[in-house]
Amino acid sequence: MTLRHCPSTATMRDDTLLTHLGRDPAGHAGTVNTPVYRSSTFIWPDTSTLENHLRQADDPHYRGHIYGRNGNPTTAAFEDAVARLEGGFRGLIMPSGLAAIVGAVLAVARSGDHILVTDNCYWHARQVFDQVLPRYGIQATYFAPMLGEDIAGLIRPNTRLVYAEAPGSSTFEVQDVPTLARVAHAHGALLMLDNTWATPLFFKAFEHGADISIHAATKYLVGHSDAMLGVIVTTEALYATVRETVRHLGYIASADDAYLGLRGLRTLGVRLRQHERSALTVAHWLQQRPEVAQVLHPALPEATGHALFKRDFLGSTGLFGVVLKPITEPLIKTFLESLNLFAMGASWGGFESLIRPQQCAPSAQIAPGVLLRLHVGLEAVEDLIADLQQGFEHLKFTQRSPRSLP
Numbered sequence: 249m250t251l252r253h254c255p256s257t258a259t260m261r262d263d264t265l266l267t268h269l270g271r272d273p274a275g276h277a278g279t280v281n282t283p284v285y286r287s288s289t290f291i292w293p294d295t296s297t298l299e300n301h302l303r304q305a306d307d308p309h310y311r312g313h314i315y316g317r318n319g320n321p322t323t324a325a326f327e328d329a330v331a332r333l334e335g336g337f338r339g340l341i342m343p344s345g346l347a348a349i350v351g352a353v354l355a356v357a358r359s360g361d362h363i364l365v366t367d368n369c370y371w372h373a374r375q376v377f378d379q380v381l382p383r384y385g386i387q388a389t390y391f392a393p394m395l396g397e398d399i400a401g402l403i404r405p406n407t408r409l410v411y412a413e414a415p416g417s418s419t420f421e422v423q424d425v426p427t428l429a430r431v432a433h434a435h436g437a438l439l440m441l442d443n444t445w446a447t448p449l450f451f452k453a454f455e456h457g458a459d460i461s462i463h464a465a466t467k468y469l470v471g472h473s474d475a476m477l478g479v480i481v482t483t484e485a486l487y488a489t490v491r492e493t494v495r496h497l498g499y500i501a502s503a504d505d506a507y508l509g510l511r512g513l514r515t516l517g518v519r520l521r522q523h524e525r526s527a528l529t530v531a532h533w534l535q536q537r538p539e540v541a542q543v544l545h546p547a548l549p550e551a552t553g554h555a556l557f558k559r560d561f562l563g564s565t566g567l568f569g570v571v572l573k574p575i576t577e578p579l580i581k582t583f584l585e586s587l588n589l590f591a592m593g594a595s596w597g598g599f600e601s602l603i604r605p606q607q608c609a610p611s612a613q614i615a616p617g618v619l620l621r622l623h624v625g626l627e628a629v630e631d632l633i634a635d636l637q638q639g640f641e642h643l644k645f646t647q648r649s650p651r652s653l654p
């Protein structure tokens with residue numbers, strides 16, 4: 249049977265790309281999906297093939313397969329698909345989102361360097377910056393997320409990297425990524441972005457000046473809460489350096505998890521649009537509730553950085569914050585435990601709804617109260633609202649004087 253070639257992706261829109269990227273039926277016996285290549289070892293038919301592979305092993309642009317730690321056809325398909333979707337040069341698959349952060353930072357920063365990190369960044373990244381990197385002589389300081397142009401005043405002669413996360417996944421301020429990138433570049437520094445919230449679909453990191461973008465693919469790219477996965481995407485200029493470092497550090501992900509990432513991509517567009525619609529409906533409903541002090545959602549007009557969101561983003565997703573008016577800890581527990589559809593759990597980006605209390609930097613400018621983070625999943629939004637409503641009613645019932653809420 250003659251198989252049709254994969255069509256050129258040059259002019260495809262994102263939804264079409266999502267169905268075509270990382271697939272090559274002609275190269276895989278006609279299978280629609282790139283199969284799982286479980287492989288550590290690739291064997292060579294003769295010594296000249298062996299020599300040919302080994303000669304090119306250190307060339308970052310070589311796409312042949314030599315050893316599992318350098319990847320295989322499944323992991324390469326995932327890397328290529330994400331990079332193409334985001335507009336970067338190429339991707340590097342990693343075993344988790346945090347590994348992608350650590351690997352990328354170690355690839356570009358060296359002992360004696362300084363990093364400027366947004367104050368609203370992912371909590372565990374902050375722990376790496378505060379507790380691990382100083383041991384290797386890399387020092388991080390934090391900048392207020394909305395600093396914009398004024399970040400110039402914080403850049404030191406040894407500042408190697410400006411690290412952004414827009415919106416920050418704890419308090420959801422949207423940073424001015426193009427401005428941060430421009431100022432960083434003017435001072436000889438790089439701009440790295442944690443683009444997990446928006447995904448390659450809703451924020452085109454490289455059009456907006458990023459040199460490196462990382463994703464916790466564990467979240468929306470895998471999308472089903474059943475695998476840990478990360479990816480680093482870089483410009484052409486940085487690819488060889490980053491690849492060399494992360495592969496020397498021994499980072500790789502399994503073909504099974506890469507397959508789950510590829511599978512997740514197929515439905516990313518429809519899932520995200522549903523997450524977006526439902527999250528906005530829930531956010532608007534929460535804004536009307538007497539128990540709520542503030543809703544932290546970049547697509548709401550009053551959100552910090554909303555103008556930047558409108559300017560730079562192609563959509564919003566299902567994760568946002570809500571600040572309840574100050575209530576006691578037992579009441580918060582009662583509320584959380586009374587919910588049936590919003591489960592308490594770490595992570596987000598799966599098909600299911602989650603809720604949890606959220607830590608944030610003490611300097612965050614949010615209303616006093618209790619910060620919760622919601623991930624609005626793919627359940628019927630009416631059911632999700634009914635769940636929150638019964639939670640709030642339970643809270644009222646157990647509260648001695650609900651009207652005394654400030």
Ligand SMILES: *Cc1c(COP(=O)(O)O)cnc(C)c1O
Nearest residue numbers: 344345346370417444464466477
């Ligand atoms: C979860 C998360 C990470 C880390 O990803 P893991 O796959 O859990 O290691 C990084 N950044 C953000 C914004 C996240 O939400």
